[in-house]
Amino acid sequence: MRRTAVTAALLTGALALAGCGSDSAADSKAESKAGSKAEISVSAAYMPQPVSDSMAAGFLTIANKGGTADALTSVTSDIGEVTVHETVDSAMQEVKELPVPAHGELVLKSGGNHLMFEKLKRKPKQGETVSVELHFAQSDPVTVKMPVKSATYTPHSGH
Structure with missing residues (x-):
């Protein structure tokens, strides 16, 4: 049970970090194109x-x-x-x-x-x-x- 909770927490953290990285990359692309x-x-x-x-x-x-x-x-x-x-x-x-x-x-x-x-x-x-x-x-x-x-x-x- 504890292993499942730790695995879930690690996966959630990894997904959150991956999401943050790609979101900020997407945000900078969007900002650079905003005026065009x-x-x-x-x-x-x-x-x-x-x-x-x-x-x-x-x-x-x-x-x-x-x-x-x-x-x-x-x-x-x-x-x-x-x-x-x-x-x-x-x-x-x-x-x-x-x-x-x-x-x-x-x-x-x-x-x-x-x-x-x-x-x-x-x-x-x-x-x-x-x-x-x-x-x-x-x-x-x-x-x-x-x-x-x-x-x-x-x-x-x-x-």
Whole structure:
């Protein structure tokens, strides 16, 4: 019994030491690469409750704290088709991608660039959430839970 306990303690100690060694090596590699790749995060996501049975819009802010620019290339959702739109001179048009600058933000907001949900399988109601997956040219996909707000909701932060 005592031998088993000692063996277990030795194995645990060896694993902990091995883990520490490889973790710090991985940490230094990650730190050396930190400024050279995109670091994507998403905030301020919401969908105004759709007034149409077949279309809705979505808004959010994508921040990139990394040193490399990226691009939002597509969006998927289980409630319908999603396209990325830009607004230029009050006219909206579908685009293949929107840039996410290094050390910057891509802001999707009412009256500007936005997500367009079409061919809705169901009409989301205020208080529900809609799940979307954002796809990027360089970064891994990001899943976002988008709360459904009132049709007249306006965020306070301007996003």
